[in-house]
Amino acid sequence: xxxxxxxxxxxxxxxxxxxxxxxxxxxxxxxxxxxxxxxxxxxxxxxxxxxxxxxxxxxxxxxxxxxxxxxxxxxxxxxxxxxxxxxxxxxxxxxxxxxxxxxxxxxxxxxxxxxxxxxxxxxxxxxxxxxxxxxxxxxxxxxxxxxxxxxxxxxxxxxx
Ligand code: COA
Numbered sequence: 001x002x003x004x005x006x007x008x009x010x011x012x013x014x015x016x017x018x019x020x021x022x023x024x025x026x027x028x029x030x031x032x033x034x035x036x037x038x039x040x041x042x043x044x045x046x047x048x049x050x051x052x053x054x055x056x057x058x059x060x061x062x063x064x065x066x067x068x069x070x071x072x073x074x075x076x077x078x079x080x081x082x083x084x085x086x087x088x089x090x091x092x093x094x095x096x097x098x099x100x101x102x103x104x105x106x107x108x109x110x111x112x113x114x115x116x117x118x119x120x121x122x123x124x125x126x127x128x129x130x131x132x133x134x135x136x137x138x139x140x141x142x143x144x145x146x147x148x149x150x151x152x153x154x155x156x157x158x159x160x
Pocket of ligand 1: 008009010011012015016017018021037039042072073074075089090091101102103105106120124127128129130131
């Protein structure tokens, strides 16, 4: 039986923290769909196709990973892909309340879907996409947090 899971998020942009969760998940799943949410309410810096493209590039060498964008409910996307497991990264206690609420809401929307939490390496437990965007905007380097090509994309967008 193929073990399938979805790792969902906004990925605006993808960071080493996300890539760490993807690598950890691949130890347990044969097929991992990285589901990039449109997340229009978060007013993303990168468009959905741009975020999908960046994630596809940086996960290109990882066997079993497929990257897809989606709009609408995550449980709807999971049902269409016939996947019953959603992976979320849990960085710190501050993530817990929001994740708890989201996991239980998703379960209410579709009782056949379970959420599993994975902790990224402590080296990335404080990283967030917003923080990375702010650093680039203010002229700093984010090489420690994102692959070089993602830093280049950020500079192109934020330092015109
Ligand atoms: N490493 C580094 N940063 C991480 C991380 C990790 N492992 N895991 C999360 N983050 C950061 C992200 O960079 C992001 O930072 P930001 O807020 O500064 O941009 C933050 O944590 C949360 O981002 P993310 O994990 O992408 O979650 P999200 O809250 O943006 O998205 C969705 C959550 C997309 C899964 C959720 O909104 C969703 O399912 N949307 C679809 C609509 C739906 O079904 N709604 C009902 C849900 S109950």
